[in-house]
Amino acid sequence: MKTELDGEVGVVGGGVIGLTTAVVLAERGSRVRVWSREPVERTTSAVAGALWWPYRIAPAAAARAWALRSLDVYEELAARSGHTGVRMVEGVLGETERHEVDGWAAARLPGLRAATAEEYAGSGLWARLPLIDMSIHLPWLYQRLLAAGGSVERRAVAGLGEPETPVVVNCTGLGARTLVPDPSVRPVRGQLVVVANPGIRTWTVSTDPATGEMAYFFPHGDRLVLGGTAEDDAWSAEPDPAVAAAIVRRCAALRPEIAGARVLEHRVGLRPARDAVRLERDVLPDGRLLVHNYGHGGAGVTVAWGCAQEAARLAGR
Incomplete structure (x- = not known):
């Protein structure tokens, strides 16, 4: 059976x-x-x-x-x-x-x-x-x-x-x-910038208490992943240059050496919320x-x- x-x-x-x-x-x-x-x-x-x-x-x-x-x-x-x-x-x-x-x-x-x-x-x-x-x-x-x-x-x-x-x-x-x-599943758009790692070996996740804006960076060898955003119900998978520049600016406020890092890649992902x-x-x-x-x-x-x-x-x- x-x-x-x-x-x-x-x-x-x-x-x-x-x-x-x-x-x-x-x-x-x-x-x-x-x-x-x-x-x-x-x-x-x-x-x-x-x-x-x-x-x-x-x-x-x-x-x-x-x-x-x-x-x-x-x-x-x-x-x-x-x-x-x-x-x-x-x-x-x-x-x-x-x-x-x-x-x-x-x-x-x-x-x-x-x-x-x-x-x-x-x-x-x-x-x-x-x-x-x-x-x-x-x-x-x-x-x-x-x-x-x-x-x-x-x-x-x-x-x-x-x-x-x-x-x-x-x-x-x-x-x-x-x-x-299931219409209750919705996108939360995240945009990232990948740069050449200027020598950072630790990660940081930060949220501005006043605006709620995020800044984070994650080192992966010779690459550094910078973020980020969390846009509810946003479907665009295209990177926004203005958003990318703001991400780099917020991360550089945490680690100034990020400001001059060479940009390697832009990424966008839609989180399934x-x-x-x-x-x-x-x-x-x-x-x-x-x-x-x-x-x-x-x-x-x-x-x-x-x-x-x-x-x-x-x-x-």
Whole structure:
């Protein structure tokens, strides 16, 4: 007698959520096929900075639990940073107080302390967190999936029922808006500027208390990723030169050497925001199991492994 544990699992979506979910499923013994509209290097995930820290994601309690499970994995992957793209890097969480971290993460972050005046002009915390180079990490996830027997096919779908598998996992991010359809999924536009690294080895995340404008920079070897923006319901994927100049200006206010750095690239990504992450079981019209795993806002990388483990459990794996 066949059960939902028999046969393949189809994962729709090839960003960090989809690939990580596929890896977990494949390494638990499922035969996994990923269908992705875009190649790995052109997904929204490829644009990410990407610092481990919950941002623009709800509900907070669940997101923190998923983040901590993901932290376990990233700490292990950092031991092979050249292959995985994951490093443990020190930096400043600006405008963050100790009490905001004590309730959930402080015990897991050795060396967490208040930033000194030399490290940051405002109030903030000095922390050592995973920093992920997505240009390395996404291809590594892809290869890890292949090694576990999974496959990836570049293919757009018109409906979530298209994969002819007993179980389908929906990791389509912003695409869920039309595929589910779920109009509560909306874009939060982020623009980044990549410059030649002038020698910066630590990261900083800062928010202007008066305007709410963000400034952050993440070092990835000879490149420095500068950000950023968070524009609700903005769909344009084209970089705005004025926004780019403002990003460089805000980051240079934190580290003056950024002002003269050579610009290498402009990036735009649309974060898939939702009032709450949708991570739950559903049923397709023909009775097959559908697991939703989307709506992670600006924290897809941060919660990827925790959500993948939960999605696999919901899929019966």
